[in-house]
Amino acid sequence: MNYKDADPEGSVCSQPTASQTGENFHQKKVTFARSKHVTKCSNCQLQDVQLKKMAEQIQNIEEQLISFQKQIDEKNQQNKKQKQKQEELLIELQIISEKHHQELINNGILQKQNIELRKEILKLEQDISKVECQNQExxxxxxxxxxxxxxxxxxxxxxxxxxxxxxxxxxxxxxxxxxxxxxxxxxxxxxxxxxx
Known part of the structure; x- marks a missing residue:
């Protein structure tokens, strides 16, 4: 068998007999090729439909992924804003607590000074009374x-x-x-x- 005996669609034919010579043989080859081509096309159509469905599914999935990504981005932005607010509130709270702490320290100092002043006033009053008693003129x-x-x-x-x-x-x-x-x-x- 040589390459001339091969079917153009890829199938191998046996040696032509007397009935397969000439036009009869050629027509059978064309009919065989057409029937084979039609079968392939129907499979191709099914595959095309399946591919289209798969493409639509992939497109839907891509759209869902894009919308999910948008939602995630929005949530991330909201989280960033909330974090910023929390940080600002923490800074304000720290400033207020420091002020309060300083006020407490100042109040403590003032209380100590007040106690010392009272002691000094009492001392002065006692000194004055002593001087008055001692002064007999x-x-x-x-x-x-x-x-x-x-x-x-x-x-x-x-x-x-x-x-x-x-x-x-x-x-x-x-x-x-x-x-x-x-x-x-x-x-x-x-x-x-x-x-x-």
Whole structure:
């Protein structure tokens, strides 16, 4: 068998017999080739339909992937914005806490200074009272001093000397005087109510 005996579609033919010579043989070859070609085309059409379906599916999948990618990008942007807001809030919180901490420190310092100042004032008051006691020279008495002395004498005359062997403080005298005035005011109101 030589290459001339080969079918153009790729099939191998046997040696032509007497009935297959001439036009008859040629027609059979063409008919065989056409039938074979038609079978291939129907397969090709099925494959084309399948390929089209697959292409559509791939296109749908690509579209879905693109939309998913867009959603992911949007979420990433939202996350970035939220992170930025969180960082800004954290910075603000840190600034506020630092200010508060500084204020607490300043308040502590002020409280210490206040306590020290009170101690110094008490010391000064004690020193003044000592100086007044030590200073026995007669000074010119002002009207205020005379008034205070007369109040103290009145207080001492109303109370026994046993209760106050030494000179009472002005604070005690003032408290006593306020009490007397308030009691007097109560009695006066009662009197007014009785007369009505």
């Amino acid at each position: 007669p000074l010119k008495r002002t009207s205020e001093q005379k008034f205070i002395e007369s109040l103290i004498q009145m207080f001492m005359s109303f109370h026994q000397k046993v209760q106050f062997p030494t000179k009472p403080q002005l604070k005690q005298v003032w408290k006593w005087l306020k009490q007397i005035v308030s009691e007097y005011a109560i009695l006066k109101q009662k009197e007014l109510l009785l007369h009505k």
